[in-house]
Each structure stands twice: as structure tokens, then as C-alpha cells.
Amino acid sequence: MCIFCFPISSVIPLHDHPGMTVFSKLLYGSLHVKGYDWVEPPCIIESKGPGYGQVRLAKLAVDKVLNALRDTSVLYPKHGNLHCFAAVTPCAMLDILTPPYREEEGRSCTFYHDYPYSAFLAGNAPIRDGEEEEYVWLAELESPSDLYMRQGVYAGPAIQF
Template sequence: MPLDNMTSTVQKIAKQALTTFRTPSVACEHNKVFSENLSKLKAILSEVRAADLKIVPRSIESSPIPPSRIAPPVTYMHIYESDAFSIGVFLLKTGASIPLHDHPGMYGMLKVIYGKVRISCFDRLDKPRDGASGVQFNPPLMPYQRSSLRPTVLKSVGEYTEESSPCMLSPQKDNIHQIDAVDGPTAFLDILAPPYDPDEGRDCHYYKILHAHSEATDRKNEAQEQGDLWLMEMPQPNEFWCGGEPYPGPKVSL
């Protein structure tokens, strides 16, 4: 491999990601060594820019897809994947969104390389499966729909640009999120550890947020108000699909 590839920013990111996530049994933020390695990875990731990946920021009019074809709203550039982590770039067209989805048992790091994204993060609340029995939804839900509901809370909504620090998620925090392109096309470098793997129970699930109300009481404490938001699992939305395109930047070798 050429020397410039071995010293590239993306090579440094991948090398530190391997150091951080190679031992799943210690991948816990309460583990001092893991936490230190995660901080190092975040610091290196903060430095990456579109030019480091040889990606040219796209204008509102430009598109890599010929006009005769229906262009996907989101495309993905694969950079590297191992059992420990995956790394790639998502590119969103103007007005595109990656719908509300989860990352079961996974850490995630997102660094914008051009444009702006809005990220809405949710956490599940701990409540029994039948916890939705006392609340009402409009329109009413079928019994089979209620059985899949989970109470949730909106943890944060933030906008990120290439000058922002990475957005991070863990298996316990901010694990469910939606990503929206703001004011034009955008792209971000994405690390998932470990990668999605349905055979290992790490499949991607999509959700719809439902607002509920209870007729049993007029007084609500903070926890009850948080519980007014519910996640309902749903199929992948028809308006969302992800295409692929070649990655033009330095290769990764580990």
C-alpha cells in the first residue's frame, strides 16, 4: 500500500477503531481503557474532512445518478468492514432523511464532512410489554399493533456541520435516531461497532413515533410525560432506500 494511504486520516481512524472495538467484552464506557480509546477515536474522527476522503461536496443540482434512472435519496460509500466495526460514508440529497431506526447492541459515531444534518435521538423507557394498555391513540390501534409498542423519550435534537464534534451513540444511549439533511445535500462518515448482522441479532428496525394520552388522570409527572411518546416498529418506509457508489479516497488496510 502506498505510504500516503498508510498515513491517511481514514487509515488512522480505522486503526484506532480496531484498537477500540476489537475486544467486545470490554466495550463498556465504565471500562477505563475502552473509554480512553473511545476518546482517542473521537479526537481523530473530529479531524476528518471531505478532502481527506477525496469526496467533492455536491451542489443541490449535481447527482451521480443518470437522469434516466430514479435516484435513491441516500447513497453509501463502503470503505472497510470487519467483525469489529464498519466504516463508510452516507450521502444525503437535499431534503433526504434516514428514517428513525435503531442499532441493537452497537456503538455508532457520525462525523459530518460537508453540509448540515439534524439528528433526533430517542431512548427506550423501561416498561412492561402491556404498558400501553392504559393509554389512547388517535387513530386507535389494533391489538397486534399495541403488542409491539415501546415507550420512548426524545433525548436530543441537534444540528451538525463539518465543524461539529462527532455525534455518538451507544447500546444504551441515543441508540434510536433519525437523520435529516438540512439546507442542501450533506454527507457524513459513519462508524458502527460491531456492524449490522441479522444472524447475530443486530438487524436494523424502523420506527414511527406515536403520541398518546391517558384518560385515567389529569396530573402527569415528568416520567409520565416522557411516556406519552411511543415507538411502533414498522417496515422500511417506501420513500427511503439506499443506493451504493464507489469510494474514491484512500484505502484502509488493517
């Protein structure tokens, strides 16, 4: 369980929660969420540029602003799980992740860079003309060096007996 407090305009970059379900409730404020699903079967291209590995095709699943008064969301292991957040106003979000992160079981967070569909040629990609804006190529990244998340401190139960 986590509570993320966002100053205005702060961002959590594009990332995933592999094999996990995430229940989220915005506690106050407004937050822009953009989420993707992997295209199945996988459409992968080996990039030929220096410093690039492979990119994988993903389709836009959600692109909206959440409002604390009405929105609760659920990210499933294979739906909307690749996502990023940007604070429209100061806000806080409660997340419940299940099962929890456990690297040895393949559940560690991966960050991604998104490239427009037009950035790579893909003759076998299952995309019709006019749908290109709904697709992006995702490349894995190291954890961003400018990403800062401060650990909270558990102060014990609010009521002691």
C-alpha cells in the same frame, strides 16, 4: 464504515442499531438529528387498533442540528440509538459501526413510527405532568418502501504499488 450523502431535505427515518456503537462525523453541511432512549424498565402497551401491534415508550435524548465544523457524535447501544436524520443543507456523514450488522446475532436495523405520548393511555408510565413532550410511543415498522440507499462501489486502493 459508510458515507451517507444527503441532498437537501432528505431523510433517513427513525431506526436503530441494536447492540452497536456508531461513531459519526459530519463531513460537510448541516444535519438535524432526533434521538431517543427506551424507557427502563420497559413500558409497553398492546394497541387495540387494527393493524397495530405493541408500542413501547421512549424518551427524547437529542434534538439538534449537527454542524460539520464542530460536531462529532457517538451513539451507544443504550443511549441515542433510536434516531432519525433530516438534511438541513446538502451534507455528508461518515459512520463507523461496531460491531457490524449481523442479523443472526440480533443486530439488524429496525424502523419505527413515533406517536405522541397522548396517543395512548398509560396509567403506569413514569411521567410527571409537563414532561409529556419529551416522550413518544414507538411502533416497529417494515423497512419503508420509499427508502432508497444506493450501494457504493469500492474501486480499490487509491495508491497501487
